[in-house]
Amino acid sequence: MAGYPNVNAANKYARDVVGGRIPACKWVRFACKRHLDDLVKSKKRTGKWRFDKDEAEKVCRFAQLMPHAKGKWAAKAELIVLEPWQKFILCSIFGWLSKKTGQRRFREVYCEVPRKNGKSVLAAVIGLYMWCADGEFGAEVYCGATTEKQAMEVFRPAKQMLTRTKKLVKAIGAEIMARNLSIPRDESRFEPVIGDPGDGSSPSCAVVDEYHEHPTPALYETMMTGMGARDQPLMFAITTAGFNLAGPCYIHRSQVCDMLNAAAGIGDQHNEEQFGIIYTIDDDDDWESPTALRKANPNFGVSVSEEYLLRAQANARRYPSRQNAFKTKHLNIWVSAAHAWLNMSDWAACGDTSLNIEDFYGKPCWMGVDLASKSDITAVALVFRDKVESPEGSGKYKDRWTVFCRSYLPEGAVERASHNQKAYEGWVHDGALLTTDGDETDFDVVRDDIHDLAELFDVKELVYDKWRATQLAHQLLKDGANAVEFGGGYHIMNMPMREVEAALLSGRFRHDGDPVLTWMAGNIVTREHKGCLVPMKADEGKTNMRKIDGMIAILMAMSRALLADAPQEDTVSEHLEKHGIRTL
Incomplete structure (x- = not known):
């Protein structure tokens, strides 16, 4: 494989974030610093992990062979072009391997990204890759949510990407059904799951979309416990912020924050097999400033326009009843109720x-x-x-x-x-x-x-x-x-x-x-x-x-x-x- 343009872009993104050249909150800075620190550690004999550029480059190239599923890019039949932050996430998840076993390091991934930043596209690409390009015989990939509509938000673009990629369909012998993608030769399947799926599945990958809407951890835990027979399964949770501070998503988020703090030398709750990144603003940032919009939205000016965000911000400033919805959906700030009495930052x-x-x-x-x-x-x-x-x-x-x-x-x-x-x-x-x-x-x-x-x-x-x-x-x-x-x-x-x-x-x-x-x-x-x-x-x-x-x-x-x-x-x-x- 000649050259590593995606890996180089991912590493440059991490350096630019840590160096302050790209505005980012502390959780993104900590995730990037962890990656850079681990690259240094990987060179030492005592290091547990190594970064495989070929594996990281492979998943990014797969992603950029997929067509857009909706919007102006789909209308023009354009292929996906990954932004540096997306390359960083994909390279981190798929590039880090165990030196001892050669298997992937990260089994649990938590990504918190505001609305309109292309998170469903990223989830769909990961689901497709794990289904047909990861080398897992009889792969089982599920996209789970609390409602059918939400579960289809990942499955539908994945299905559309596959349908429009005729060479891939032919190469793997895929069969495309309304609610199921399958590869008959090894019975690999990709399908949506709603609510508590019950026992019996053996997921190689589970994509949990909008985890903040889940009232219980039932789906997440069922998927995790079903992965025991897989060599390198992936639990991928992707969500915006929400309102329930006692819900399973916020509890999970708190654990990710503890992990990122520990990786940055603050605390000791370091789970080395968990990857997490949270795009939001810092506690002392002014949510009303234009800078906050760019900081929290990694696809600022790409899939989410500056004009759209400024208009939403102005409406939130003008109408107090809209503030919490704006903060959660566009700045990824957790508040406890849609029309809360108190400002929880205060x-x-x-x-x-x-x-x-x-x-x-x-x-x-x-x-x-x-x-x-x-x-x-x-x-x-x-x-x-x-x-x-x-x-x-x-x-x-x-x-x-x-x-x-x-x-x-x-x-x-x-x-x-x-x-x-x-x-x-x-x-x-x-x-x-x-x-x-x-x-x-x-x-x-x-x-x-x-x-x-x-x-x-x-x-x-x-x-x-x-x-x-x-x-x-x-x-x-x-x-x-x-x-x-x-x-x-x-x-x-x-x-x-x-x-x-x-x-x-x-x-x-x-x-x-x-x-x-x-x-x-x-x-x-x-x-x-x-x-x-x-x-x-x-x-x-x-x-x-x-x-x-x-x-x-x-x-x-x-x-x-x-x-x-x-x-x-x-x-x-x-x-x-x-x-x-x-x-x-």
């Missing part, structure tokens, strides 16, 4: 993992208790208030809020969870989610914990939801707690919600980075009633995947804290306006 900025609840022993606080049904999450929150100088100075001081939350779930509910089980299990393991024995929440455990907390802190009031906590409140009253029933109309919840918004923006809000509370904060969407915010779950009345109990407990406690120093003659709105909180 929430993250107010997280402080060095906060220690023991440092608050003896200090005054307000406690909120949100009791769920016996098989759901119960939350107990502590809200502390102190004064900090306002940003404008001049000796003015404003309230600063520090919150901690305990979340409880019965063990049986963790085992039965249909959507959030993996997240629950991880949080239980890390101590972020507390469990009680059995299939129902043991409220005696909650009561005992509340009693213990009351001994450690100066609890001014214990605020409870009148709809569920009446019995517990009566018990706590007998214990000597100053229990206060929460209620009084929609405007009561508006008060703390407006204050949380303002406090987050000005840095007057602190939490300890509790992942369960962060998930819940992102799950709140709002509707307005007579100018007042009303909190709701993002999936209200639907799957009930998202929980908001911890944030409700915090808001209940804050509502009482806000009114604690109000003179008797003040009305609610007068008192709040004195504190700079917008009301009707």
